[in-house]
Amino acid sequence: MAHIKPGSAATGTPQVAPLRLPGWGAALRRQSMVIALLLGFALLLRERIAALDWVAIGAAFAQVSWLQWSFAALASAGSFAALANYDALLHRALGTAQPPARARRAGWVAIAISQTVGFGLISGALVRWRMLPGLSLREASHLTAAVAASFLAAWTLLSALVLIALPLPLAGHGVWAVRALAGVVLLAGGGLCALALWQPGIKLARWHLRLPTLPVMGRIIWLCLLDTAFAALALWVLLPTGSGIGALALYPAFLIALGVGFVSGSPGGVGPFEVALFALLPQGETASLMAAILAWRLVYYAAPTLLAMGALVLSDLARPDRARPLLVPPAPALTPHLARLVAQSNQPELGLLHQGEHMVLLSPDTQGGWMVGRTSQALVGLLDPFGSGDIAQFLAQLRMQAHDEGRMACAYKLAPRAAAIARRSGWHVTPVAMECWLDLAGFTLESPARSGLRRKLRKASKAGVTCALEENPNLHELSQIAAHWAQARGGERGFSMGRYSADYISEQPVIVARLNGAIIGFASFHTGHSAWVLDLMRPAPDAPDGTMQALIVAAIDVARANGAARLSLAALPPRAADIDGPARKIWDRAEKGAGAAGLRQFKMGFAPRLSPRYIAAPNRGALMLGAADIARAIHAPPALHAASQTPTRAPSEGQIHPPARAPFKSGSHSS
Structure with missing residues (x-):
């Protein structure tokens, strides 16, 4: 089916394009x-x-x-x-x-x-x-x-x-x-x-x-x-x-x-x-x-x-009055109003909006919103709604908007409270991930559960790896490392996961790992009032063992110094053994995927606390198809818009900029 661009409809003036009529x-x-x-x-x-x-x-x-x-x-x-x-x-x-x-x-x-x-x-x-x-x-x-x-x-x-x-x-x-x-x-x-x-x-x-x-x-x-x-x-x-x-x-x-x-x-x-x-x-x-x-x-x-x-x-040819659209279209730079709503929320991952591929579904009074993404089959509400507004009302709005677009409605990575409301609203709900997070006030490397982490940090320190927050990292070097990383893994993941672009990463605090002055890896984070969330983590091919662990520990110290109470290592798929029903087979296959075991081992090495995240849909069929389509969108995302590939340093109201922080050596954190 050919796609029709609605641009001419916005002007109110019929734009006549030449139509090929069949000849005699x-x-x-x-x-x-x-x-x-x-x-x-x-x-x-x-x-x-x-x-x-x-x-x-x-x-x-x-x-x-x-x-x-x-x-x-x-x-x-x-x-x-x-x-x-x-x-x-x-x-x-x-x-x-x-x-x-x-x-x-x-x-x-x-x-x-x-x-x-x-x-x-x-x-x-x-x-x-x-x-x-x-x-x-x-x-x-x-x-x-x-x-x-x-x-x-x-x-x-x-x-x-x-x-x-x-x-x-x-x-x-x-x-x-x-x-x-x-x-x-x-x-x-x-x-x-x-x-x-x-x-x-x-x-x-x-x-x-x-x-x-x-x-x-x-x-x-x-x-x-x-x-x-x-x-x-x-x-x-x-x-x-x-x-x-x-x-x-x-x-x-x-x-x-x-x-x-x-x-x-x-x-x-x-x-x-x-x-x-x-x-x-x-x-x-x-x-x-x-x-x-x-x-x-x-x-x-x-x-x-x-x-x-x-x-x-x-027929009346007068142009009809159009209702104000509820969906704010994708844009790398948020409007001042949306930027304020995002900054006031307690969901740092809303920084994903700066990627420029997701929309915002606004509440009727525009004082609340929900980050929404499109897959080929579904309209997906990501994370929890933010700002003011009833979650049940947002679920109804999402379902209505999805119906209007001929898509399935789906909610992805809901927190337990929002998932419970979705279940009471008649939606089918199932666990989809476990968020791994650290309580920064009580975090210490001396815990017996983190003995493996201490060994990794000693290796990084012995190799001479240093990690520090850099306000203006060399984007060319970071781009090279990100490109090598993506090429080695068959491309980047997307949709609910950030993808590297110069403009996108310039909105985040970036912890850089160096060896003899050369950049060998970096990690970027979404930041909020009281929490940081890991977004991109890209090691160079020759990065010594323990480099990624050193980057996270450096970020823990910087986040704690800036008043954050918790740091999230993002989510892991739930263990298949913990799931009942047909979904168990899906997660069993996910556990056998390339890199799944290593990622789990890396995150669990920090002995994090675990919080479940859920996927929800109005019926079981939509839940299964929506989950499959989200998986496809994550593993095979479309190319990013060209605008998001170009560095733009000009700040706009409400954009998040990391404060200045002191460098940090990974060696000081090893036992």
Whole structure:
């Protein structure tokens, strides 16, 4: 699905981009293909077509009762209600900023007109452009193509499901052959869903295809079911009582005929739809079936088209008032208001906002917020909400915003209190990490539990390693060390973890390790009023054993001297042995991952205190898919925005700058 940039919508002035319209040659070639397809069906069924009795058809048409007309009209309205929601759903997924009611109105009008007059991609795009102020013609074209492609994909999967449950013999093949073919289609659809989860962006030559999220896919299939079921019901109620065609018998044949008409490109599928339906339904009274189809075309095509044309003429082109967005977009430099809220919170890890890839979900009074990140499938609230505001209200806001974007709602690394509130709000909650933290007032190297740490520090001291806080470290040297580190490990982790960039690290206190004057490693920290949190830790390839431990101990002394009460070594995955249920297998695999054992050994060498952190989602399915998508986002993050790669030393209000501190030698901390 192509991505639509909403930039033109913000200006309020329609920006007309050139739209390629098919030339006469292309149009004639397409229509010749339609005619050839129709002639092919006609030759196959020439005897049945020749036997049509138009007098009998007229008589059968006259027998359609007003009650049948009324039920058919109601069913048609239900179908168009589902059709309208295709547009509302895809507007949200593509981020066009169009109000849902306006998107639905433009959607059903565009579909009603385009399915009747033909040239669906062109006529549908023109109608949407006419009815949606602020949407460019190019954007309207992309949206129309997305609606058509989404319907076709959903119709394919839905038809496969229906043919497995209600099989029809097709083209002389038996029921089991049809079921086998439908099964292959479903397997392909399952592969597409897996691709959407693990590789949502696909590059084909110069084209970049971005698949919809799994929630959007599921909703499109549901809307397709409602749309086609109501449309088939509208036809079925118009059949005479003695036709012998049941609703369940009609539906699979109707689906196939509808697809044939859609692919043919003829206006309303006229011709291919009728021929396919005659071929798929059992031999019976042809006149009554043809009369029902004619009546159905009046109630399902002609009447909606007349209503749509009236709506198009009377449509109000005034730009609607837009509600103030609740999401503050990503930016490396926080606004003064957000900077104050972040500085007043007791969550130093909110410094991750300076990475420039996460948003803030604001409370209605804008006095509170929640750091929010997007993965391919989920909208994720990171850590706890900050500032004023009820946590349960933030959970409801996150869920609503995720629904509007066609994503799953998920909360990641919640503290125990927030996790308990999420559980009381009906969310499913499970442990996801253990935060390792040190009480700085009582921290001492003399503890028996830290004997291994003392050995590491002695090695670093013997090698001549010194560690100190440096206010203006050489960014070029740090960048080289970070690049070597990332290359050796197949890239940096991201999403909930900081990534090295010159601008980002300039916002943090950095403890630098040197050997004979050369930088051999560094560690950076998020800082708050009473706590420090470890963020980046990058050793050089030739750093002596114990260098990283020396960096942390140096940071402990500097943090304690500046009034911090605790220092967090960040989080570790929970031990698989401590987890019950299906999640145990996930963490068992994580424990066997590269470097997992070494990281656990490093952090536990400080004998930290442990506090659980939780992941939460509205239901178990969203919890499992959200966790898998977060894992993918952490291990394969997208490239950082170019702005975050450039050093910018100019401070802005509310940005955190480390105070000046004295250097420190690691040797003085070894026993």
